[in-house]
Amino acid sequence: MLEVNDRDFIDRDFKEAFLIIKNSKNILVWGDEDADGITSTLIILRTLNTLGKNAKYFIPSRINDGIGLVEKKVDLFLKKDIDTFITVDCASVNYELIKKIKLSKKNIIVTDHHIPYKKKVEKVPYINPYFLSSKKFKNLSGSGVSLIFSLYLLKKFKIVKDYSQSFFYDPFNISLAAVGTQCDKVKIDRTNDEILKYYNGIFYHIPYLKELDFNENTLCGVFANSKTVSFKNPLVEYIFKENYKKSFYIFLKGVKSKIENYRKKIEKYLKEIEKDSFEKEKFILIFRKDIDYKYIGVLSSILSKKYNKPVCLIGKKGKNFGGECRFESEKFNWLDTLKLFQNYFVGFGGHKKAAGFEITSEKIYEFVTQFNNRFNSSK
Numbered sequence: 001m002l003e004v005n006d007r008d009f010i011d012r013d014f015k016e017a018f019l020i021i022k023n024s025k026n027i028l029v030w031g032d033e034d035a036d037g038i039t040s041t042l043i044i045l046r047t048l049n050t051l052g053k054n055a056k057y058f059i060p061s062r063i064n065d066g067i068g069l070v071e072k073k074v075d076l077f078l079k080k081d082i083d084t085f086i087t088v089d090c091a092s093v094n095y096e097l098i099k100k101i102k103l104s105k106k107n108i109i110v111t112d113h114h115i116p117y118k119k120k121v122e123k124v125p126y127i128n129p130y131f132l133s134s135k136k137f138k139n140l141s142g143s144g145v146s147l148i149f150s151l152y153l154l155k156k157f158k159i160v161k162d163y164s165q166s167f168f169y170d171p172f173n174i175s176l177a178a179v180g181t182q183c184d185k186v187k188i189d190r191t192n193d194e195i196l197k198y199y200n201g202i203f204y205h206i207p208y209l210k211e212l213d214f215n216e217n218t219l220c221g222v223f224a225n226s227k228t229v230s231f232k233n234p235l236v237e238y239i240f241k242e243n244y245k246k247s248f249y250i251f252l253k254g255v256k257s258k259i260e261n262y263r264k265k266i267e268k269y270l271k272e273i274e275k276d277s278f279e280k281e282k283f284i285l286i287f288r289k290d291i292d293y294k295y296i297g298v299l300s301s302i303l304s305k306k307y308n309k310p311v312c313l314i315g316k317k318g319k320n321f322g323g324e325c326r327f328e329s330e331k332f333n334w335l336d337t338l339k340l341f342q343n344y345f346v347g348f349g350g351h352k353k354a355a356g357f358e359i360t361s362e363k364i365y366e367f368v369t370q371f372n373n374r375f376n377s378s379k
Helices: 012-022 035-050 071-078 095-103 142-156 163-169 171-184 190-196 201-205 219-224 234-240 246-273 293-307 334-339 361-375
Strands: 026-030 054-058 084-088 107-111 284-292 311-317 320-326 345-350 354-359
Touching: 012 084, 012 107, 012 142, 026 035, 035 054, 035 084, 035 142, 035 171, 035 219, 035 234, 071 095, 084 142, 095 107, 107 142, 142 163, 142 171, 142 190, 163 171, 171 190, 171 201, 171 219, 219 246, 234 246, 246 284, 246 293, 284 293, 284 361, 293 311, 293 320, 311 361, 320 334, 320 361, 334 345, 334 354, 354 361
Parallel strands: 026 054, 026 084, 084 107, 284 311
Antiparallel strands: 311 320, 320 354, 345 354
């Protein structure tokens, strides 16, 4: 069991977030379209439902909208009857849009685990390990942050008497946090190890997964293939609204086929990419117009592990291009590296070992040239 106590929640951000939620009537949970983001969304939605709060959700399409708070959709929701935004697994880097929401006299609570590259917006609570005091929360995934925030809220709203009861109040939420933690590949410390013990519980809570022969190796693919269409995300719809019937079964069958096709595509792209030699490069930067954005994160991870070097792969992302950068090393920081080139990007974010960015076609070639000149000029 994850052991927490009142000392772990001493930061004023927790109290301010509690008071905002207590006085909120209509809440929008703003998520992210990956396994960690979807599980984070579900944990907070389920918790708010337990608290008797009216809550809806929105998960931006990474291809059509972008990542984190996106201005067009923020403007749309500011016109609606929503008094509080709660972001999950995103928005720490969206300083201007957080400020815009505050200036619109709406509340916003930022829950996230990504490292911000600008200061906090005043009078906005940030439930983010980067700002929190407790060392237990240092390496949490987005869903881990959602889980500990949920534990705090359940106790503060007096749904439970103590944090041990809070932890076991909703076992489904613990399993969702374990999935997000596993799929986001955060550092496994004592806290995350306790959460991961409940990973296989997801097969109990969603029986169709076992029936269709999904396993630990394919589970992340289920969540990764849940894409937002017309403001609705299949997994959130099916799990939060408890619709585990025919439509959910059909969705999972389709995902199973997509995972197999995805695996084949990854193998194909790896063969094509590795026709080139990367032995002399200190940093591997690959720009491929023919590779869709949805493949590049996995490809970057595979290549980084194989060559034991920082890898950044850029692929097609709608009308622009998207980059995903990976390296499993405590001695290297991809987010700090990308900051050096932030003027080239539409947006960027992430954390030390995994970061990403979006860039226009007008700036891509100059960025690639400048990056290689700076880091690979000796090759």
